[in-house]
Amino acid sequence: MNTIALITDFGTVDGFVGTMKGVILSIAPQAKIIDISHESAPQHTHHAAFVLWSSYKYFPENSIFVVVVDPGVGSDRRIILVEDEMGKKILAPENGILQFILPELKRPKMFHINNLKYWLSPLSTTFHGRDIFAPVAAHLLNGVRCEDLGIAIELPIPKTPFKQIDVSTKEENGIILHADRFGNLITNFRPQFEHLDDIQHFSLEIGNRVIGPLKKTYADGEYGELIAIVGSSGLLEVAVRNSSAHLMLGLRIGDPVVIKSNDT
């Protein structure tokens, strides 16, 4: 398993990502480098945090995630390495990127990456993706131990952004967490129902609209109808069959959503 998976805001027009891959392959030619996304809004850590969380569990054991959305590059912000029980690792600046995934990991070990021996030299002040993240990931793949790349630290585990919903839920307040390419609005409600049919006992209130009862698939909606379903990440989302709920509702990340039982 030699997977290094990249999430950045570097885009694909310039050669930033290609250069990082050149550095990785120079040190660890066996690396299988996977692009998750390079289109996080520049310097927008929230998007990267969501993408990391939603793809994390589908990668093989020992995969190394490298997340470079780093508006503080060159400042004294720290670079953090997290290792979970399966040997999966995440390398990211300490700036909120880990806020969604960290509460999901069991007994994560954490390190502050500070051993310059494994960095490129000269070190730029503006492109640590190339000069620190890429070589550190490659050395990890080569078997260098976390302890040799930095020092063990303990970071507080942030509160999970997700709210468990089950059949006993009467009413709960939440937010829009993410909007995807298809214009689906993803909330922070994570339903845990025994029977998929239980979903029909709930409705969502969002942007002065009431959507409900919840449905099982996109195809259960009429064309153009706003529906709420459990999306692929296990979160409740608002969608319009073959169209964009994001455009239709004109809402933003962080806007409020309420889930209510239809029985009340």
Next chain:
Amino acid sequence: MNTIALITDFGTVDGFVGTMKGVILSIAPQAKIIDISHESAPQHTHHAAFVLWSSYKYFPENSIFVVVVDPGVGSDRRIILVEDEMGKKILAPENGILQFILPELKRPKMFHINNLKYWLSPLSTTFHGRDIFAPVAAHLLNGVRCEDLGIAIELPIPKTPFKQIDVSTKEENGIILHADRFGNLITNFRPQFEHLDDIQHFSLEIGNRVIGPLKKTYADGEYGELIAIVGSSGLLEVAVRNSSAHLMLGLRIGDPVVIKSNDT
């Protein structure tokens, strides 16, 4: 040969494609995953059908093409696996994606993919790219037989969208099949000439313009001149040297084109 080639409408902003790759590598770490395109217009199967057709024959034997442009995800649309004589395979929803490539294959074997044993569980209703297509492709690469992944079926072979043109052609009606990044308008005329010079006996009528006689290369046109040539896929296309015929003519996929012999 461990190639899995992807065509989707997932874009590269979200982590959808990266997640599919994580699933593939978890099951088949030896996979070489190639991105053909993730920018099909969302839920627009025509574009994906063209991209699949135009790249297909350039891939190695035993390559596995995974095409996920799937507006019917979660409905009862079927997932189809096609295998050709060279062992190349295509995995796609049954929604028109195969319409261009299927008439070109000799004795294709077809299967309806329905063996849940090879799918991820729990199965989402909205992301079969991750839960069905990716694991099925990975198991195919690992040597699981088509017969074990689904049941053999016979689908009617669609009529080819391409019209053979040769020196004996007097006049033929066609359509615009595709517009590429450079703004070239690709028709469904497939010339079969013995001598490349024979091309000069023809003109194209398109959007009230007459373009002709046909030329051999882009460089045979003046800057800004509309020309018609045989493009890289072997189809007649309308181009403007260093500019966009698509923008200049304001035409659409499906609009009519007529080829006429200059001798008449």
Next chain:
Amino acid sequence: MNTIALITDFGTVDGFVGTMKGVILSIAPQAKIIDISHESAPQHTHHAAFVLWSSYKYFPENSIFVVVVDPGVGSDRRIILVEDEMGKKILAPENGILQFILPELKRPKMFHINNLKYWLSPLSTTFHGRDIFAPVAAHLLNGVRCEDLGIAIELPIPKTPFKQIDVSTKEENGIILHADRFGNLITNFRPQFEHLDDIQHFSLEIGNRVIGPLKKTYADGEYGELIAIVGSSGLLEVAVRNSSAHLMLGLRIGDPVVIKSNDT
């Protein structure tokens, strides 16, 4: 080391790049294909020249760079292969793409690629990326010698576009060479200072603004402040912390920049 690195203007909507990868893997299944950029402005060789230059030295020995930004495809422009002392190779049309990298290489060997034996047949007039560049790169990877793929030639080495700046510099005229994804404007000034602090002795004049003294990192600027720093490629660049200098100044590639010592 089996790296083939691609720079093209093909975009990722059509299947052009995927098709090239299919051709490469058909001939050299061991290839590790890396995308550097496929988003050069169509037929704009200047951008590709910069991206090639800025990523080149970070790739492993023996890497093969394939650059297909080729407005003259089908004309009699030549395809050039360059090999440096480390065995790194570049394959590109003779159209200015090599102008930034060539002056940096020591004793480059050059070849005019003209041996059709290693090309696809039939040869299209419009897609040499697929029919010539991809198979030639794959055969290079397989060990075919440069001498067998074409004939040795001597091209004049262009004058370097970069201007060395050191503590003794009083005033020097330069230009904007590139604008990156973040809106940073990259100049052709290449500072060579013994102490990073020496940078503070200089200011930049650009678009009727005076920016200075130069700073060490993005983080040394206030939010919204125009600053000049040494960027990741070792060139002086103009940036705005967490915003776009390109948009703020409304300047273009080629616009003039002056560096002046603050001591005069």
